[in-house]
Amino acid sequence: MDALIALVQRSIELLQQTPAHTLLLGLVLLCGVLAAALYIALVFVAPVPRQPRQSEKTFVTILPDGSQSNPEGLPCWIDQWSAHKEVARRQKDAPPAQIEEADVFMTAVVPAFNEEERLGGMLEEAVAYLQEEYGSAKQGEKRSVKTRGWEILIVSDGSTDKTVEKALEFARSHQLSQHPMPEPGPWTPKPTHSEHIPHASIRVITLEENRGKGGAVTHGMRHARGQYVVFADADGASRFTDLGKLVGGCKAVEDKLGRAVAIGSRAHLVGSEAVVKRSKLRNFLMHSFHLLLRLMTPPATAAIKDTQCGFKLFSRASLPYIVPYMHAEGWIFDVEMLMLAESANIPMTEVAIGWKEVMGSKLNVISDSIGMAWGLAVLRASWALGVYRRN
Ligand SMILES: Nc1nc2c(ncn2[C@@H]2O[C@H](COP(=O)(O)OP(=O)(O)O)[C@@H](O)[C@H]2O)c(=O)[nH]1
Numbered sequence: 001m002d003a004l005i006a007l008v009q010r011s012i013e014l015l016q017q018t019p020a021h022t023l024l025l026g027l028v029l030l031c032g033v034l035a036a037a038l039y040i041a042l043v044f045v046a047p048v049p050r051q052p053r054q055s056e057k058t059f060v061t062i063l064p065d066g067s068q069s070n071p072e073g074l075p076c077w078i079d080q081w082s083a084h085k086e087v088a089r090r091q092k093d094a095p096p097a098q099i100e101e102a103d104v105f106m107t108a109v110v111p112a113f114n115e116e117e118r119l120g121g122m123l124e125e126a127v128a129y130l131q132e133e134y135g136s137a138k139q140g141e142k143r144s145v146k147t148r149g150w151e152i153l154i155v156s157d158g159s160t161d162k163t164v165e166k167a168l169e170f171a172r173s174h175q176l177s178q179h180p181m182p183e184p185g186p187w188t189p190k191p192t193h194s195e196h197i198p199h200a201s202i203r204v205i206t207l208e209e210n211r212g213k214g215g216a217v218t219h220g221m222r223h224a225r226g227q228y229v230v231f232a233d234a235d236g237a238s239r240f241t242d243l244g245k246l247v248g249g250c251k252a253v254e255d256k257l258g259r260a261v262a263i264g265s266r267a268h269l270v271g272s273e274a275v276v277k278r279s280k281l282r283n284f285l286m287h288s289f290h291l292l293l294r295l296m297t298p299p300a301t302a303a304i305k306d307t308q309c310g311f312k313l314f315s316r317a318s319l320p321y322i323v324p325y326m327h328a329e330g331w332i333f334d335v336e337m338l339m340l341a342e343s344a345n346i347p348m349t350e351v352a353i354g355w356k357e358v359m360g361s362k363l364n365v366i367s368d369s370i371g372m373a374w375g376l377a378v379l380r381a382s383w384a385l386g387v388y389r390r391n
């Protein structure tokens with residue numbers, strides 16, 4: 001004990017005798033070494049998204065005769081955009097890379113992991129809205145991709161149940177029959193009517209191995225043909241008819257390049273039955289996560305009240321600034337999308353939407369919360385220290 005006290009006293013004396021500028025230099029060096037150590041550690045732990053496999057670049061759909069198509073190549077706007085970007089990099093006077101034109105007005109990306117039970121009701125509500133709103137040209141209206149046409153990309157994320165079969169069966173029944181049997185969903189428990197849908201408007205993509213929600217959503221967004229792209233949870237928790245509000249929100253804030261993100265938000269429901277009904281633990285962890293977010297993310301992202309809602313809309317022009325640079329494969333991916341949008345100065349708006357708690361959540365409240373906090377720290381540090389870069 002005496003030896004320890006003597007050692008501390010000696011160290012204090014040494015520090016007092018050392019000139020201030022030497023101390024400062026030492027401190028700077030120490031910070032540098034720590035930053036380098038952190039950088040090296042991050043290189044090892046920061047997630048690197050796995051490249052899509054050959055079969056994952058294809059989709060299946062239902063043909064007009066009701067049979068299942070062979071796997072067809074998925075159109076991928078990133079391929080064309082990357083090639084343009086490369087040309088622009090080499091030739092100084094080449095115009096900046098732009099995303100190719102949309103083929104349809106709306107793409108809905110639905111990440112689905114073992115969703116055979118919940119997917120049908122969600123799709124029923126989605127197609128009811130998409131077909132009614134963007135389906136066929138209204139009387140006297142000229143059909144144009146600027147306002148018409150839709151597709152749903154269901155990304156089965158290594159599901160081991162009958163998610164894919166369920167999706168194709170839904171597509172088949174709604175394509176073949178003029179009056180398909182409606183399936184009950186969270187918002188329409190007793191539907192009386194169901195929409196007949198155009199052929200091949202539902203495309204099913206199968207990831208060979210589970211990647212996580214972020215990986216599945218990003219994969220779908222790489223292949224979106226829409227002027228606007230929304231991602232929506234397979235359980236139908238978000239009221240799909242609120243998509244119109246997201247489109248309105250996006251249009252209201254779009255910049256000169258047509259870029260904007262509209263974020264579905266449940267913040268107005270805090271304190272309401274829907275949120276109170278969740279377990280106390282889940283609500284406590286939700287508040288802790290918000291605090292962490294506010295402390296760790298840049299200002300525009302930190303100002304968003306509900307970053308985690310599975311209902312977000314992107315204008316097509318904003319996609320190249322976000323999708324190619326995504327890394328997060330799990331639940332924290334929403335935050336990376338928003339941080340990327342913020343760093344590219346893309347306008348963001350939060351839009352209140354209807355939302356219902358749906359049974360069968362796959363979120364493990366404790367382990368996924370710890371995973372999200374860790375994921376957020378790694379993500380933030382990786383972008384801050386340049387482990388992740390826009391290139
Ligand atoms: N791709 C993918 N999606 C997942 C995974 N786990 C959940 N999801 C999807 O994420 C969405 C929301 O999941 P859910 O379990 O309802 O989470 P909660 O709403 O946050 O309780 C649904 O569309 C799920 O299918 C996963 O491991 N991979």
Ligand SMILES: [Mg+2]
Nearest residue numbers: 233235237361
């Ligand atoms: Mg859910």
